[in-house]
Amino acid sequence: MKSLTVLAPLLLCVTLLFSSLNVASDSAAEALAILKWKASLQSQNHSVLLSWNTSNNPNTKTSPCAWFGIHCNHADSVTKINLTGYGVKVTLHSFPFSSLPNLAELDLSTNELYGIIPPKISQLSKLTYLDLSYNQFSGQIPPEISHLVHLQTLHLAGNQLNGSIPREIGQLKFLTDLALCSNKLNGCIPASLGKLSRLVSLLLYNNSISGPIPPELGNLRNLVEVYLDTNRLTGPIPSTFGNLKKLTVLQMFTNSLSGPIPSELGNMESLSEISLYHNNLSGLIPTSFGDLRHLTVARLYENQLSGPIPEEIGNLNSLVYLELGENQLNGSIPASLGSLSNLKILHLRDNRLSGSIPNEIGNLMKLIVLKRVYLERNRLRGNISEDLGIYPNLRFIELSDNELYGEVSSNWGLCRSLQSLFIARNNLSGTIPAEIGNSRQIHRLDVSSNHLVGEIPKKISKLTSLLYLYLNGNKLSGSVPLELGLMSKLLYLDLLLDLPAKNKSKIEWKQKEEN
Numbered sequence: 001m002k003s004l005t006v007l008a009p010l011l012l013c014v015t016l017l018f019s020s021l022n023v024a025s026d027s028a029a030e031a032l033a034i035l036k037w038k039a040s041l042q043s044q045n046h047s048v049l050l051s052w053n054t055s056n057n058p059n060t061k062t063s064p065c066a067w068f069g070i071h072c073n074h075a076d077s078v079t080k081i082n083l084t085g086y087g088v089k090v091t092l093h094s095f096p097f098s099s100l101p102n103l104a105e106l107d108l109s110t111n112e113l114y115g116i117i118p119p120k121i122s123q124l125s126k127l128t129y130l131d132l133s134y135n136q137f138s139g140q141i142p143p144e145i146s147h148l149v150h151l152q153t154l155h156l157a158g159n160q161l162n163g164s165i166p167r168e169i170g171q172l173k174f175l176t177d178l179a180l181c182s183n184k185l186n187g188c189i190p191a192s193l194g195k196l197s198r199l200v201s202l203l204l205y206n207n208s209i210s211g212p213i214p215p216e217l218g219n220l221r222n223l224v225e226v227y228l229d230t231n232r233l234t235g236p237i238p239s240t241f242g243n244l245k246k247l248t249v250l251q252m253f254t255n256s257l258s259g260p261i262p263s264e265l266g267n268m269e270s271l272s273e274i275s276l277y278h279n280n281l282s283g284l285i286p287t288s289f290g291d292l293r294h295l296t297v298a299r300l301y302e303n304q305l306s307g308p309i310p311e312e313i314g315n316l317n318s319l320v321y322l323e324l325g326e327n328q329l330n331g332s333i334p335a336s337l338g339s340l341s342n343l344k345i346l347h348l349r350d351n352r353l354s355g356s357i358p359n360e361i362g363n364l365m366k367l368i369v370l371k372r373v374y375l376e377r378n379r380l381r382g383n384i385s386e387d388l389g390i391y392p393n394l395r396f397i398e399l400s401d402n403e404l405y406g407e408v409s410s411n412w413g414l415c416r417s418l419q420s421l422f423i424a425r426n427n428l429s430g431t432i433p434a435e436i437g438n439s440r441q442i443h444r445l446d447v448s449s450n451h452l453v454g455e456i457p458k459k460i461s462k463l464t465s466l467l468y469l470y471l472n473g474n475k476l477s478g479s480v481p482l483e484l485g486l487m488s489k490l491l492y493l494d495l496l497l498d499l500p501a502k503n504k505s506k507i508e509w510k511q512k513e514e515n
């Protein structure tokens, strides 16, 4: 307020002096209007705003054009204000909306701005770029924002905005980027967004948006990325999304979407990532998925998908993450998956997959790239004595709760990168090979509830990274090697031998510091 009273006579003076010279008086008026907003800042001595003052040179008019974060046109009228990331704490209550007729870009992101977004923002009629993301704005998105007809970018992400998305936003026909993510928005996605024909990026994730996904979004043929995840969306994935030929990323995970995955999605020829996990999608995985040649990430886990894994998925040479677990998929694992030579994670656990683990998958596991294989809780059958070979690069393999039999191969000792080996609750026989003590990276080893016999090899105590060791539910004999007690990291040990199930006690060693 102090600077305002000092400046008021100056404003009058400057206005009188230059009243015939329109341009100059505009610049001074803009400067004073900005200073009025500065006066409402919580921290007046904010170092980056020291240049926002009138004391530059008493002989010249006050112009904001050299001020920090401010840009002007050739007529010295403000066209851009950029204060991103400077810890500015203020409301927009005193912002000079009506005094900046040429403001085209306003970037106040990543500050501590708070209060509402005033409807008066619609007075910035030349605005093309508005970024108020990552502040503490609250209240609703004013529908008047739709009067900013030149807007191309509207970023309001990471605030506390509530209420629903105004359907008037559909009038912003030049909009290319709309980011309303990480707020508290509720209500439905307005179908009017389907009119934003230039839209490239639509980010609505991490809100409480409910209702169905409007099929009209399938009209937005310029869309490159769509993030609708972490909301409360219901109903089906519209088949119109098949029209989105430029779409590279489609994120719809953690909603309550239901119904089938439309086979039209196979037409999204640029698609690189699709994440539909943690929904209620049902029906088959469409064979048209095999047409998505650029796909690198396919995350469909935690749904109700049934039927077979389409063989055509083996065509997706670029695939890095194939995550189909926690569904009701049945049939056998297609041998064609062995062609996915860029795969890092194969996650098929908690399904109803049967048959044997194809040799082709075994070969894939020998490659450098594949690091994690999750096949637990299926109905896989087969003798793993020899099939499972030497995987020098594999880090995680989970085969628990299947119907595998045969012996634990001594080859496992040659898997030098192995961190986690889970083969619990199968029908393994024979002894625990001492060679396993050579896989020095192992953190978790679980061979419980099989038919293993013989002694616990002393060499297991060489597994100095071991945190969890489960050997219980077998027919192991002899004594517990004393060396196990020296394994300083061991958090959880369950190796009790032939006691009846309900009389198993667990020996727990609390870890000293780690994790």
Ligand SMILES: *[C@@H]1O[C@H](CO)[C@@H](O)[C@H](O)[C@H]1NC(C)=O
Pocket (backbone or CB within 6 Å): 043, 045, 046, 047
């Ligand atoms: C700004 O002023 C406040 C007190 O009003 C003081 O605590 C703070 O250290 C000052 N900051 C700078 C950068 O001078």
Ligand SMILES: *[C@@H]1O[C@H](CO)[C@@H](O)[C@H](O)[C@H]1NC(C)=O
Pocket (backbone or CB within 6 Å): 050, 051, 052, 053, 054, 055, 056, 066, 067
């Ligand atoms: C006013 O801003 C100028 C730069 O525009 C700066 O050099 C000067 O130190 C500032 N004056 C005050 C009092 O902060």
Ligand SMILES: *[C@@H]1O[C@H](CO)[C@@H](O)[C@H](O)[C@H]1NC(C)=O
Pocket (backbone or CB within 6 Å): 082, 083, 084, 105, 106, 107, 129
């Ligand atoms: C604002 O400045 C930052 C760098 O400080 C830049 O990354 C950002 O693109 C600028 N915003 C605009 C709208 O020019």
Ligand SMILES: *[C@@H]1O[C@H](CO)[C@@H](O)[C@H](O)[C@H]1NC(C)=O
Pocket (backbone or CB within 6 Å): 138, 139, 140, 162, 163
């Ligand atoms: C939105 O939040 C404001 C406070 O920030 C609250 O007063 C208002 O009731 C909320 N409105 C809705 C619709 O939740």
Ligand SMILES: *[C@@H]1O[C@H](CO)[C@@H](O)[C@H](O)[C@H]1NC(C)=O
Pocket (backbone or CB within 6 Å): 158, 159, 160, 181, 182, 183, 184, 206
């Ligand atoms: C989700 O949004 C809230 C604000 O509403 C934020 O605090 C949180 O960090 C966001 N979460 C993610 C994962 O972005």
Ligand SMILES: *[C@@H]1O[C@H](CO)[C@@H](O)[C@H](O)[C@H]1NC(C)=O
Pocket (backbone or CB within 6 Å): 255, 256, 257, 278, 279, 280
């Ligand atoms: C899926 O639907 C069932 C009822 O049909 C419901 O109980 C469950 O919460 C839904 N799950 C998700 C992730 O929406």
Ligand SMILES: *[C@@H]1O[C@H](CO)[C@@H](O)[C@H](O)[C@H]1NC(C)=O
Pocket (backbone or CB within 6 Å): 306, 307, 308, 330, 331, 332
């Ligand atoms: C897979 O499950 C479906 C029912 O969801 C059944 O009709 C089909 O026979 C099953 N196929 C196999 C190979 O088990």
Ligand SMILES: *[C@@H]1O[C@H](CO)[C@@H](O)[C@H](O)[C@H]1NC(C)=O
Pocket (backbone or CB within 6 Å): 383, 384, 385, 386, 405, 406, 407
């Ligand atoms: C598993 O295969 C191995 C090697 O081919 C063989 O020696 C063993 O008898 C088989 N085990 C069972 C239970 O069929």
Ligand SMILES: *[C@@H]1O[C@H](CO)[C@@H](O)[C@H](O)[C@H]1NC(C)=O
Pocket (backbone or CB within 6 Å): 403, 405, 427, 429, 451
């Ligand atoms: C498990 O192996 C035993 C022999 O070790 C055999 O009798 C039994 O049928 C097998 N069970 C299954 C489910 O394969």
Ligand SMILES: *[C@@H]1O[C@H](CO)[C@@H](O)[C@H](O)[C@H]1NC(C)=O
Pocket (backbone or CB within 6 Å): 502, 503
């Ligand atoms: C467990 O075994 C011990 C003997 O080792 C016995 O005294 C105890 O009663 C058993 N407990 C149960 C619940 O069976």
